[in-house]
Amino acid sequence: MAATEMTLMDEPDRLRLALTPIRRRLLARLREPGSAVRLAAELDLPRQRVNYHLKALEQAGLIELVEERPRRGFTERVMRATANAFLVDPGVLTPSGGDGRDDGGRDDGGFRRIADRYAAEHLVDVAAGTVREVTRMAGAADRQGVRLLTFTLEAEVRFGAPDDVHRFTDELAEAVARVAARFDTPGGRPYRLVAGGHPTPAAQGAEDDS
Template identity: 65%
Template sequence: MRQALSPLRRQLLARLRTPASASELAAELEMPRQRLGYHLRQLEEAGLIELVEERRRRGFVERVLRSTADAFVVDPGVLGRHESRHAADIHAAEHLLDAATRTVRDVARMQAGAERQGKRLLTFTVETEVRFGAPGDVHRFTEALAGAIADVVADFDTPSGRPYRLIGAGHPAPKAE
């Protein structure tokens, strides 16, 4: 999967948001269709692109492909990213990205498995905004929130129950457009 993220393959994924054939892509990118075909097969095998249609052209079948999504979330592990030196720093952006990436990866895999079995994956989300008056308030808030969560977990945690992972994260809210 690491090769799926080469610059050419990223370019193909972006371009294939609109369906195209290998011949069309080769002309646009000014490269041999055979070379492009190899990369397209790898992307298709990885499930990142899919066949939209097949059409007859001059004695052969032309395959029209498209990206399977408008955007992809990439696991930093695939990019060769090593454990963040800030991993123990709960206030580091790298730690938040690692936790969010793990969550997306794990939930996507479990959701796909549940769908294959015709089941629903039970999850929950809590989302809100808070406004801090001073930078030091973030640290105090984090400590208070962690304590409150520990108390609630202690009330509901059952050793024989099904485990759920709970992630609390905060980041600056983007400015409204």
């Protein structure tokens, strides 16, 4: 079975195990199958040391056995990462810790709840929840051999004054509410729509010149 596209790293112990420099290199390399013998040669490391790290990654479920090959004097185990990308749950790195869920069942990731929709912290909170939920659902869909149906909208707008941001947000909220009301179907599958805005980062060259 092919590796899943994305896996959410939401367990602190598992995350610490995977974040050492050599294990990050091994996980990146093992997007394609490889053995300790080949990896040791590529990374210029002793095979015993590579085997040690591979065993730890396998026990954590981050890599898996795909093939065994008889070699003179030993059996060569060919391993592969269980996902093409490992995404860190932002809630794992927040001070509050916990299980990443609020009383309403929606993941909170350890972020402080902020009601102000113009606060940067609120945007980060919502974005973190989106990463967490979509990654989990995409992984589950991948394991079932189906595609998770999502959509992404992106746009760029240049505001002449700070007050324009508030007026734009109010009008956009009204427009979204009208469209959502048109398509809302009792008994249909609910979707969560998130719209956020932030200043476009300056180009690298502009930052260097400033």
